[in-house]
Amino acid sequence: MPKRPFAPSPTPTPVSVLGLGMMGSALAAAFLRAGHPVTVWNRSPAKTGPLVAQGAHPTATTADAVAASPLVILCLLTNDNVDEILTALGDSVAGKTLVNLTNGTPEQARALSARATGLGARYVDGGIMAVPQMIASPAAYVFYSGDEEAYEIHRTTLAVLGGTRWTGTDPGLAALYDLGLLTGMYGMFAGVLQALALVRTEKVGAEEYAELLVPWITAMLGIVPGIARDIDSGNHLTDVSSLAVNQAAFPNFMATFEAQGVSTELFEPFQALLDRSVEQGYAEDGMSRLVELLTR
Ligand code: FVH
Numbered sequence: 083m084p085k086r087p088f089a090p091s092p093t094p095t096p097v098s099v100l101g102l103g104m105m106g107s108a109l110a111a112a113f114l115r116a117g118h119p120v121t122v123w124n125r126s127p128a129k130t131g132p133l134v135a136q137g138a139h140p141t142a143t144t145a146d147a148v149a150a151s152p153l154v155i156l157c158l159l160t161n162d163n164v165d166e167i168l169t170a171l172g173d174s175v176a177g178k179t180l181v182n183l184t185n186g187t188p189e190q191a192r193a194l195s196a197r198a199t200g201l202g203a204r205y206v207d208g209g210i211m212a213v214p215q216m217i218a219s220p221a222a223y224v225f226y227s228g229d230e231e232a233y234e235i236h237r238t239t240l241a242v243l244g245g246t247r248w249t250g251t252d253p254g255l256a257a258l259y260d261l262g263l264l265t266g267m268y269g270m271f272a273g274v275l276q277a278l279a280l281v282r283t284e285k286v287g288a289e290e291y292a293e294l295l296v297p298w299i300t301a302m303l304g305i306v307p308g309i310a311r312d313i314d315s316g317n318h319l320t321d322v323s324s325l326a327v328n329q330a331a332f333p334n335f336m337a338t339f340e341a342q343g344v345s346t347e348l349f350e351p352f353q354a355l356l357d358r359s360v361e362q363g364y365a366e367d368g369m370s371r372l373v374e375l376l377t378r
Pocket of ligand 1: 101102105106107124157158160183210213
């Protein structure tokens with residue numbers, strides 16, 4: 083990564099955290115442990131208690147929280163909540179850096195960035211790749227995008243939470259990267275839950291079967307770089323497993339789900355996609371072709 087011209091502050095930057103749910107509380111606690119002066123606000127004031135016991139300064143209003151620090155972290159349930167707060171704050175956010183770690187869409191991030199910038203603030207969007215218990219551990223990291231200068235000024239402070247991964251100046255990119263990884267995760271959960279539901283119908287224990295499932299899925303993940311390479315090159319012909327072979331086998335899954343009394347709802351769309359791929363003449367291609375078919 084090229085050297086950046088923006089030096090971080092030598093003294094711990096005061097940080098305000100708005101939103102003290104499970105994640106916001108973990109973020110505020112991490113800043114406190116790292117020696118930052120921390121001001122906290124939450125809609126339900128009772129949640130400030132444990133953080134005040136750790137040294138945080140509570141505020142009754144979002145305006146007071148924002149006034150207390152140059153760096154303001156927002157971690158609410160939805161970006162609608164962020165939008166409401168921003169509307170109420172108005173131009174009192176001028177001169178502040180807002181880092182929004184609320185889960186949301188790229189479009190929402192771009193709209194919030196435009197709003198915040200219009201009010202004179204600097205806006206950085208973030209996607210947290212961790213659960214609260216992982217915050218400040220080596221396994222946690224956060225995607226960031228938006229105002230690069232503001233990000234660089236506060237990067238050392240943000241690094242308290244975990245790794246920092248810059249994705250670009252388009253404010254929507256952090257949300258895109260975040261949702262992409264979570265999409266992979268939900269796909270994995272869909273397959274795992276279906277498999278466990280299936281074998282359970284014959285009284286195979288979930289824990290026992292998980293011992294087979296985990297190494298199998300781990301081995302299959304080894305194919306992903308090859309699929310990614312084929313997507314990037316546009317060369318979808320495969321010598322691993324053709325769409326024709328997968329499409330021919332898929333009815334066996336659907337029939338077995340039906341016969342065993344397991345819902346087919348998670349897998350019907352995949353069957354339809356495989357059918358479409360073969361109908362459209364891609365029988366000899368591999369899984370990478372499906373990305374083309376999924377992209378409208
Ligand atoms: N928890 C996790 O594992 C994931 C990991 C990845 C990132 N997500 C996202 O982080 C955001 C916050 O999640 P959370 O786990 O902290 O969620 P909650 O514990 O439910 O806390 C929600 C906070 O939002 C406040 N809030 C809700 N509605 C409003 C509103 N209308 N106005 C102001 N604040 C609101 C709520 O306040 P209260 O209910 O305590 O008064 C909490 O502070 C989220 O985007 C995840 O997707 C977490």
